[in-house]
Amino acid sequence: MFYFLFKRNSKDKALRVILLYILYCIVNEGMSLYLQSFGSPNTVYLFLLFTIVEYSFFCYFIYLILPRDLIKKSIFYIWVGFLLFAFIDYVFFSKPREWDSIVSGVECIIVFFLCIYYLYSQIKGTDSLLIYSTFNFWIVIAFLIYFSGTFFLYLMADRMMSNPAFQKLYFIINISFNILKNILLCVAMTMKLNHTVKQQKSVIPDLGDDLLFTNKIN
Amino acid sequence: MFFLQVKTTLGISSVLVLGTLGMFFMAITLVSIVVFHQRRVIRFNKQIQKMEEERQQMLLRASIQFQEEERQRIAADLHDDAGPLLATARLYLNENLIHQEPAVQLQAIFSAKQIIDDSIQLIRNISHSLMPPTLKNFGLEAAIKDLFEKINGSGVINASARFHDNRQRLNDEKELLIFRILQELVTNIIKHSSAGFIHLTQNAQGNIVYFRIHHDGKGILQKDFEKMEHDSTGLGLKNIQSRIRVLRGKIFFEIDNTHTYYKVTIEVPRELIK
Numbered sequence: 413m414f415y416f417l418f419k420r421n422s423k424d425k426a427l428r429v430i431l432l433y434i435l436y437c438i439v440n441e442g443m444s445l446y447l448q449s450f451g452s453p454n455t456v457y458l459f460l461l462f463t464i465v466e467y468s469f470f471c472y473f474i475y476l477i478l479p480r481d482l483i484k485k486s487i488f489y490i491w492v493g494f495l496l497f498a499f500i501d502y503v504f505f506s507k508p509r510e511w512d513s514i515v516s517g518v519e520c521i522i523v524f525f526l527c528i529y530y531l532y533s534q535i536k537g538t539d540s541l542l543i544y545s546t547f548n549f550w551i552v553i554a555f556l557i558y559f560s561g562t563f564f565l566y567l568m569a570d571r572m573m574s575n576p577a578f579q580k581l582y583f584i585i586n587i588s589f590n591i592l593k594n595i596l597l598c599v600a601m602t603m604k605l606n607h608t609v610k611q612q613k614s615v616i617p618d619l620g621d622d623l624l625f626t627n628k629i630n
Numbered sequence: 631m632f633f634l635q636v637k638t639t640l641g642i643s644s645v646l647v648l649g650t651l652g653m654f655f656m657a658i659t660l661v662s663i664v665v666f667h668q669r670r671v672i673r674f675n676k677q678i679q680k681m682e683e684e685r686q687q688m689l690l691r692a693s694i695q696f697q698e699e700e701r702q703r704i705a706a707d708l709h710d711d712a713g714p715l716l717a718t719a720r721l722y723l724n725e726n727l728i729h730q731e732p733a734v735q736l737q738a739i740f741s742a743k744q745i746i747d748d749s750i751q752l753i754r755n756i757s758h759s760l761m762p763p764t765l766k767n768f769g770l771e772a773a774i775k776d777l778f779e780k781i782n783g784s785g786v787i788n789a790s791a792r793f794h795d796n797r798q799r800l801n802d803e804k805e806l807l808i809f810r811i812l813q814e815l816v817t818n819i820i821k822h823s824s825a826g827f828i829h830l831t832q833n834a835q836g837n838i839v840y841f842r843i844h845h846d847g848k849g850i851l852q853k854d855f856e857k858m859e860h861d862s863t864g865l866g867l868k869n870i871q872s873r874i875r876v877l878r879g880k881i882f883f884e885i886d887n888t889h890t891y892y893k894v895t896i897e898v899p900r901e902l903i904k
Contacts, residue, residue, distance in 0.1 A: 528660065531660070531661070531664045534664065534668065535664055535667055535668055535671070542668070542669070542672065543664065543665060543668045544665055553661055556657050556660070556661070557654065557657050557658070557661075560653040560654055560656060560657035561650055561653060561654050561657075562650075563649075563650075563653050564645075564646055564649035564650050564653065565646065565650060568642070568645075568646060572642055575642055577641075577642060577643050578642050578643070578646065581642075581643055581646050581647070585646070585650055
């Protein structure tokens with residue numbers, strides 16, 4: 413599927429960003445499991461890095477799909493601002509090896525804002541195409557639902573992670589919303605795949621028979 | 631702070647679950663609103679598109695009907711007038727003519743010539759009704775003035791025209807379309823308004839050419855025009871509208887402030903002769 417999408421949509425930057433994001437998620441999960449198997453406390457740094465990289469992927473994706481306007485122009489500054497904020501929070505305010513709850517919370521809020529703005533721009537537009545038949549819509553929904561579901565979880569993680577009841581809930585909620593996000597990403601990929609196949613079918617010129625027919629006559 | 635307060639009464643699990651569910655349902659609601667709203671907008675747009683298509687169809691039908699009526703009129707003119715005239719001429723010029731007296735022959739040839747002359751005149755009239763030669767040769771101003779002279783000749787109505795800025799002619803196709811529109815409007819005024827006078831004014835400003843017809847009869851207003859345009863009746867008005875569309879122009883039906891004169895204004899973008 414990855415090969416197919418990459419090959420057929422090599423010029424579609426938004427799709428490439430999402431595919432790279434999915435690849436990064438898989439690698440991150442693998443590394444996280446690997447580090448946890450050792451009982452390494454450095455997993456927290458991996459999560460901090462994940463927050464920043466995930467946010468960067470999302471910002472670039474939303475930058476690619478938003479219509480040209482002020483928000484689109486300011487996405488770069490929002491991204492830089494967030495990086496600065498994460499750096500300041502990590503260097504000056506966070507305790508070592510602590511959950512990046514504040515950074516994650518801010519990330520969630522920015523993602524909500526950008527997702528809502530995307531949906532608003534879709535409503536405002538005059539495109540007659542149904543919004544839920546597009547790849548971009550499902551990707552945005554995947555992010556929106558994932559971040560809305562895990563917003564409280566990450567916000568409370570730094571203080572409550574020592575609580576066993578919270579740990580249990582953290583696992584359930586995080587896994588559930590991860591699965592939901594992956595399902596929605598799959599729906600988006602299916603949309604893209606169907607669209608690509610339709611496009612492939614429609615661009616095949618129906619000339620072969622005519623040419624043969626002409627040759628026979630000649 | 632809020633969560634710390636809630637923690638004591640509900641417990642961590644309840645706060646987390648309620649918060650997560652709340653956020654989740656908020657996101658779902660938001661997405662649902664967007665989807666339903668977009669569906670409604672698309673449905674509404676499709677309805678408008680359908681109405682516009684129906685309107686276009688009606689205009690097209692009116693245009694086709696008009697063409698058919700025009701063809702029928704020409705066919706009737708040829709069949710009822712030119713046909714009998716030529717048949718009569720043929721009767722005069724039959725084979726027995728050579729056996730007749732020279733005086734009779736001369737009389738028959740003279741009668742046949744008269745009839746053929748009448749036929750030529752008749753065919754010329756039909757041809758002129760299709761494409762006025764004055765319009766083709768001398769332009770819109772001359773054609774309109776010619777038309778108004780004919781109207782004045784009837785003595786029923788006083789028609790006058792004044793062209794303020796007609797230094798640059800419009801292209802032939804546009805001139806013909808405008809002439810047909812003005813002709814239709816004038817015919818309508820004569821037929822339906824019981825007006826005593828018709829006055830046409832032409833002017834140009836920038837890239838727009840304006841034509842305004844004043845009359846003192848009973849006219850129609852913009853809302854009447856729009857209503858009649860959507861009715862199954864009013865073929866002439868539909869033709870006017872379709873011609874205005876072809877010209878990418880505008881038409882306004884108004885009454886002056888004193889409610890004495892009705893006026894029809896046409897705005898057409900100018901296109902210079904290449």
